Amino acid sequence: xxxxxxxxxxxxxSWLLYKLIKPHLSTSPQLILTNxxxxxxxxxxxxPFVAVVALMLAPSLAQLNPFFYTFTxxxxxxxxxxxxxxxxxxxxxxxxxxxxxxxxxxxxxxxDGSVLLEDVxxxxxxxxxxxxxxxIQGLDIVDNIKAAVESSCPGIVSCADxxxxxxxxxxxxxxxxxxxxxxxxxxxxxANRAAAANLPSPFxxxxxxxxxxxxxxxxxxxxxxxSGAHTFGRSRCLxxxxxxxxxxxxxxxxxxxxxxxxxxLRQLCATPxxxxxxDPTTPDTFDKNYYVNLQNHKGLLQSDQELFSTPGADTTAIxxxxxxxxxxFFIQFGNSMIKMGNLSPPPGTPSExxxxxRRINPSTTTLHDxx
Ligand code: HEM
Numbered sequence: 080x081x082x083x084x085x086x087x088x089x090x091x092x093s094w095l096l097y098k099l100i101k102p103h104l105s106t107s108p109q110l111i112l113t114n115x116x117x118x119x120x121x122x123x124x125x126x127p128f129v130a131v132v133a134l135m136l137a138p139s140l141a142q143l144n145p146f147f148y149t150f151t152x153x154x155x156x157x158x159x160x161x162x163x164x165x166x167x168x169x170x171x172x173x174x175x176x177x178x179x180x181x182x183x184x185x186x187x188x189x190x191d192g193s194v195l196l197e198d199v200x201x202x203x204x205x206x207x208x209x210x211x212x213x214x215i216q217g218l219d220i221v222d223n224i225k226a227a228v229e230s231s232c233p234g235i236v237s238c239a240d241x242x243x244x245x246x247x248x249x250x251x252x253x254x255x256x257x258x259x260x261x262x263x264x265x266x267x268x269x270a271n272r273a274a275a276a277n278l279p280s281p282f283x284x285x286x287x288x289x290x291x292x293x294x295x296x297x298x299x300x301x302x303x304x305x306s307g308a309h310t311f312g313r314s315r316c317l318x319x320x321x322x323x324x325x326x327x328x329x330x331x332x333x334x335x336x337x338x339x340x341x342x343x344l345r346q347l348c349a350t351p352x353x354x355x356x357x358d359p360t361t362p363d364t365f366d367k368n369y370y371v372n373l374q375n376h377k378g379l380l381q382s383d384q385e386l387f388s389t390p391g392a393d394t395t396a397i398x399x400x401x402x403x404x405x406x407x408f409f410i411q412f413g414n415s416m417i418k419m420g421n422l423s424p425p426p427g428t429p430s431e432x433x434x435x436x437r438r439i440n441p442s443t444t445t446l447h448d449x450x
Contacts, residue, residue, distance in 0.1 A: 143261035143421060147240075152232035156244070162224045163248045171363050174249030175312025176217025181242040182305070182419065183212060186295065187274040189424035191267035192238035194275070195221060195436040203439065209275035214315060214352075218437065221245070225436050238436035239264035243420045250412070253311055255365030258413025261420065265430035268439045281318045281380040285389045288382055295422055297415070303386050303397040304415040307408060309379070310369040311362065313354035319380055320348055335388040337376040344379075355379065370402035 148155045166173035184194040187206050195218060198205035206212055221238065224245055228236045240262045247260045279291050292302045322333035323345055332341055340359070347355050356362035357379050358369055369383075378384030386394040401408040424430070431440050 143263045145259045145261055147261075147263035148232070148236060151235050152228070154231050155228065155236060156248075158227045158231060159224055159241070159244050159248050160252075162227050163220075163245050164252055166220045166223065167249075167252055170220070172312055173217070173220055174253045174363075174365075175308075176215075177220060177242070177249045178246040178308050179215065179312065180217050180221065181246040182308070183215060183275065183278060184239065184242055185419050185422045186278050188267060188269075188271035188428070189422045190239050190243060190264055190420055191424045191428065191430065192242065192264075192433060192436060193267045193270045193424075195238055195242075196267075196270045196439065197437045199438070203270050204272045206270045206272050206275035209272050209278070211278035211280065212275055221436050229434070234432055234434060237264050237266045237432045239266050241436070246416065246420075250365050253363065253365040255310075256409035256413050258416060261417060264423075266433040266436075266439075267424055268429040268431060279382065281314075281382045282321070283382060285382075285385040285392055285394065288385070289394075295419075297418060299393050300397055300411065301415040301418060303394050303401070304408070304411045305419060306383060306386060307367075307369050307401065307412060309357040309383055310365050310367070312357055313362075314357060314379055315351065316344075316348035316353050316355060317351035319344070320351065322381060333381065333384075335376055335378075335384045340377045357383075367401055367405040367408045370398050370408065373398050374402050 163173065163177065170176075180194060181190070183206075184190055184192060187193060187209075194206050194212065194215075196203050196205055196207075198208060207215065221241060224241050225238060228241065243264065244260050244262065247258060251257045277291070279288050283291075289299055289302060292298070297305075322336050323341055324332055326333040332338070343359075344355060347353065358364075358372060359377060360368045360372065369378075370387075372378060373384060373387035376384065376388070378387065386392070387398045389395070401411070434440055
């Protein structure tokens with residue numbers, strides 16, 4: 080039996096997470112998901128005997144599962160909870176920054192911490208330099224979480240898992256749903272800048288957005304659901320001021336943007352890099368208001384409003400369902416986050432548990448390296 084004892088760990092807020100996750104600890108085998116990333120990495124040099132033994136051991140390596148660190152780092156959920164709550168005390172956007180990092184990580188090369196790697200000329204062509212990551216923030220928060228985790232469980236927990244777990248904690252602390260986070264990802268030793276450059280853009284049509292999600296096995300429902308993360312956080316004005324006048328060379332504003340809201344936004348946008356709330360009603364709370372805003376033509380980005388306003392789109396009904404039921408949205412959000420979090424790097428991607436999330440380990444480090 081698996082026990083988590085919050086009294087051995089860190090402070091009163093631990094109880095919140097403990098209460099949230101305890102009921103699920105003895106259940107949810109359905110959440111144990113297969114991770115083709117590691118299962119595809121068996122060395123071709125293994126003898127048959129070793130291969131058989133390796134296959135017997137494989138489940139612990141080859142699957143993401145919520146109990147991955149139960150014995151090696153039992154305090155992990157509480158450490159993450161405490162560091163994310165601390166970050167939120169000084170930064171209203173900490174939660175938004177963390178979940179966006181996880182999304183950008185998973186959509187470039189799978190969820191492997193690659194988004195966090197800084198440029199090293201000739202070695203790492205950083206994803207942070209790809210245009211969609213321009214202005215991405217929150218690496219300092221990840222550093223703090225990693226430092227706290229390393230001091231309790233050195234060399235055990237991957238940066239990719241820290242992103243996945245801290246995203247869930249960030250959503251919970253902002254009033255949103257809890258879900259069981261499958262764990263056991265490894266960090267890549269490479270970055271994939273080209274893939275990062277292909278992240279969805281706020282100027283793309285719904286068809287393009289849908290096809291970019293479909294390329295990862297994510298449906299229209301997943302697209303609408305995950306876009307619901309724009310219930311908190313901010314966007315810089317440069318991503319939506321093109322909707323104010325002469326939208327798509329029509330000589331007119333975007334007709335799907337509420338006129339009064341457009342003028343409010345125009346006032347708020349002092350400079351192209353001014354940051355404006357995604358959700359004008361409850362800017363830092365994770366709730367269903369994003370969808371109600373779309374119904375009221377108050378989606379901030381073109382890519383947001385298209386989900387509701389594209390004629391004949393299957394996404395409109397999904398927006399309406401979530402606008403009507405926060406419970407439905409919350410349940411689906413957990414499901415879609417697990418689906419996104421299960422995206423794995425291509426087979427053969429060299430990986431490890433990184434000691435510093437921004438840099439690959441020195442090549443002599445063998446700790447937890449995956450062959
Ligand atoms: C559907 C395609 C998506 C597009 C086109 C898109 C685009 C954007 C843009 C342009 C920004 C503003 C960036 C800036 O000003 O620097 C942003 C922010 C944000 N995005 Fe998305 N996004 C998408 C999907 C998602 C998903 C799937 C998530 C998470 C599950 C997410 C979470 C966020 C959050 C929380 C912020 C605010 C970050 C902050 O305040 O620092 N987005 N997104």
